[in-house]
Amino acid sequence: MKAGPGIPRLGGTRVDSISALTLAWRAAASRGRLDRVIQRLLVLQIGVTAAVALVCVIYQLRFALSALCGGGIGITATAAAALCVARTKGLSPGGLLGAQVLAELVKFGVTLGLFVVTFLAYEAVAVGPLFIAYAATLGAYGLAMLGKH
Numbered sequence: 001m002k003a004g005p006g007i008p009r010l011g012g013t014r015v016d017s018i019s020a021l022t023l024a025w026r027a028a029a030s031r032g033r034l035d036r037v038i039q040r041l042l043v044l045q046i047g048v049t050a051a052v053a054l055v056c057v058i059y060q061l062r063f064a065l066s067a068l069c070g071g072g073i074g075i076t077a078t079a080a081a082a083l084c085v086a087r088t089k090g091l092s093p094g095g096l097l098g099a100q101v102l103a104e105l106v107k108f109g110v111t112l113g114l115f116v117v118t119f120l121a122y123e124a125v126a127v128g129p130l131f132i133a134y135a136a137t138l139g140a141y142g143l144a145m146l147g148k149h
Contacts, residue, residue: 035086037144037145038078038082038085038086040144041078041082041140041141041144042075042078042079042082044140044143044144045071045074045075045078045137045140046071046075047140048071048133048136048137048139048140049067049068049070049071049072049074049075049133049136049137050071051136052067052070052071052129052132052133052136053065053067053068053071053133056126056129060126062124062125062126063126063128063129064129065122066122066125066126066127066128066129066130066133067129067130067132067133068133069118069122069125069130069133070129070130070131070132070133070134070137071133071134071136071137072114073110073111073114073115073118073134073137074111074133074134074136074137074138074140075137076110076114077107077108077110077111077114078107078137080106080107080110081103081104081106081107081110082103084099084102084103084106085099085100085103087099118130
C-alpha cells in the first residue's frame with residue numbers, strides 16, 4: 001500500500017495510527033516522559049484541590065472539607081489509573097489498548113466507590129464544593145498536557 005497523506009511512513013514502512021501511538025507511547029515511557037506527565041498531573045490536581053479548598057474555607061470549613069474530599073477522589077482515581085498504565089512496558093498495540101481500557105475502568109470504579117463512601121460517611125458533605133473540586137481535578141488533565149514535552 002502506498003503512503004498517502006493519511007498514511008505516515010517510518011523508515012520506509014507504513015505506520016498506521018495504532019502503531020504510531022504504540023511507538024510514541026514506548027518512546028515516551030522509555031525516556032521517563034510518561035512518568036513526568038503523570039507526576040505533573042498529580043501535582044496539578046493537588047494544587048487545584050488546595051486552591052478550591054482555600055476559597056471554600058472563606059465561607060465555611062464544611063465547604064473546604066467537602067472540596068478536599070472531591071479533589072481527593074479525583075487524585076486517587078488518577079493515581080489508580082496511572083498504576084494500571086505504568087505496567088504497559090513491552091505490550092503490543094492491542095495490549096496497550098487493553099491496558100488503557102482497564103485503567104479507565106479502574107478509574108471509574110475508584111471514582112464511583114469513593115463518591116459512595118463519601119456520601120455514606122460524611123453526612124454534612126456540601127455537594128457543590130465536592131463536585132467543583134472533583135471537576136477541577138479533571139480540568140488538570142488539560143493543563144498537564146500543556147507542559148513541555
